[in-house]
Amino acid sequence: MDSVTSDARTPLSASADNGLKIVIVGGFGVGKTTMVRSVSEIRPLNTEETMTQAGAAVDDIRAVRGKTATTVAFDFGRITLDARNVLYLFGAPGQERFWFLWDRLFSGTLGAIVLVDTRRIDDSWYAIDRLEHHGTPFVVACNDFGGTAHPPAEVRAALDLEPHVPLLHCDARSRESSKQVLISLVEHISGLAAAPHPEPLQELLP
Amino acid sequence: MSRPGRDDAPDRLYTVTGGRSRTAPDSPFDLVTLVMAESAPAPGMQSEHARILRITEHPTAVVEIAAELRLPVSITKILLTDLHDQGRVSARHPRTAAPSGRPDPDLLEQVLVGLRNL
Numbered sequence: 553m554d555s556v557t558s559d560a561r562t563p564l565s566a567s568a569d570n571g572l573k574i575v576i577v578g579g580f581g582v583g584k585t586t587m588v589r590s591v592s593e594i595r596p597l598n599t600e601e602t603m604t605q606a607g608a609a610v611d612d613i614r615a616v617r618g619k620t621a622t623t624v625a626f627d628f629g630r631i632t633l634d635a636r637n638v639l640y641l642f643g644a645p646g647q648e649r650f651w652f653l654w655d656r657l658f659s660g661t662l663g664a665i666v667l668v669d670t671r672r673i674d675d676s677w678y679a680i681d682r683l684e685h686h687g688t689p690f691v692v693a694c695n696d697f698g699g700t701a702h703p704p705a706e707v708r709a710a711l712d713l714e715p716h717v718p719l720l721h722c723d724a725r726s727r728e729s730s731k732q733v734l735i736s737l738v739e740h741i742s743g744l745a746a747a748p749h750p751e752p753l754q755e756l757l758p
Numbered sequence: 759m760s761r762p763g764r765d766d767a768p769d770r771l772y773t774v775t776g777g778r779s780r781t782a783p784d785s786p787f788d789l790v791t792l793v794m795a796e797s798a799p800a801p802g803m804q805s806e807h808a809r810i811l812r813i814t815e816h817p818t819a820v821v822e823i824a825a826e827l828r829l830p831v832s833i834t835k836i837l838l839t840d841l842h843d844q845g846r847v848s849a850r851h852p853r854t855a856a857p858s859g860r861p862d863p864d865l866l867e868q869v870l871v872g873l874r875n876l
Contacts (some may be wrong), residue, residue: 561826563816564792569850571790571819572869591876597825601832623830628821633872637865640790640819657789657831660854662861662869727876735873742866 562594567635574737575642575658577683578667579675583695583724584643585627587667590730592629592641600625601653624650626657641734646679654686663689663741665733667724670694670702673710680711689741691718693733774806774829775836786842787835792817792850806837807846814847 576584588596602623627643642658644650646666664683668676676692683690694707701721708719718740723729787793794817799808806827813826824834841847854861 561813561822564818566816568792568817570865571788571792571850571852572854572865573790573852597822599821599825599828600830602830628825630819630822631872631876633869637868637872638790638792638819639869639872640821642789660788660852662854662866731873731876735870738866738869738873741861742863742870745860745863745866 564632564638565635568632568638570637572633572637572639573642573658573661574639574734575644575661575664575688576667577644577646577664577679577690579646579669579672582667582669582672582675584667587665587695587722587724587730587733588627588629588641588643590724590727591631591734593632594630596627596629596643598625598627601657622649624653646675648678651678651682654682658688661688663691663737665737666690666692668692668694668707668711669697670707671697671699673707676711680713684714689737689744691720691733691737691740693720693722696721696723774804775833786849786851787820787838788852789821789831790819790852792819793823793838794818794848794850795846796848797846807841810837810841811846817850 576587578584585596600623602621624645626645629641631639631641633639644658666676666679666683680690680692692707692711692713694702704719704721711719713719718736720733720736722733793810793814795811795814797811799811803811806829809827810823813823820834820838821831823838824831827834827837829837838847838849842849854865
């Protein structure tokens with residue numbers, strides 16, 4: 553890892569007062585960091601969180617020492633939206649152990665982008681299932697690796713996507729393309745927020 | 759290419775936090791809470807605390823502080839809670855949801871405008 557010095561930091565404006573989160577989820581090598589880098593105003597940084605194998609919300613040093621803890625690393629970048637709002641983009645691994653940390657790290661996230669490699673589509677099933685479980689709005693973006701293009705209907709069927717979930721094609725290396733994916737996600741979230749109440753409120757009761 | 763906290767340093771983390779390993783359950787710090795220093799580092803201050811005060815001369819998100827300190831997020835939150843309790847940093851917490859619990863439509867519009875202007 554490159555060293556990060558204070559001198560290399562690009563500070564936020566003093567008026568910045570509202571941090572927002574969008575998470576890019578996907579399997580290894582699918583292009584999460586590439587997408588973060590395409591749109592971020594800072595070089596993507598890397599950090600980590602530790603949890604117990606049981607997934608309990610515990611930061612227990614004894615567990616680390618006993619090697620019963622797991623560390624999950626994630627990348628992130630940053631987009632200053634205006635004088636007050638700053639969007640943080642997180643590239644998060646889609647594997648099972650990561651989801652134990654979802655609530656701790658990504659509660660309050662605006663939404664998620666599921667980044668898909670159509671050659672390894674089943675890598676994405678678990679992420680989609682978990683996002684639905686958490687009630688997190690998401691779009692699916694197929695990253696273009698230059699192979700055979702799969703018809704959207706085929707991809708949608710293979711992912712068993714609900715009809716209202718946007719399915720996009722993108723090139724994570726392209727700033728413009730990645731920006732369009734973000735815009736599509738936020739438009740989707742706006743649409744959901746404006747729609748008549750979709751989810752039964754009873755589920756929120758104890 | 760080892761990083762503290764990942765491979766070999768539980769003892770160091772234990773020392774950094776004075777043996778504490780849990781964030782208070784009501785820890786107000788989110789990953790994207792923006793932290794601002796309210797004072798300069800004081801002589802004799804724990805080095806991690808002093809570094810945080812230097813990093814947060816401008817608003818800086820918790821996750822950026824963790825990355826810069828190369829410490830796990832949870833450990834960083836413990837250090838931030840110390841400084842917050844002492845009044846040495848202030849925190850600007852995220853405002854995402856309207857009282858209904860849904861994202862605030864005005865905020866979403868601001869996000870869209872910001873993204874389209876990229």
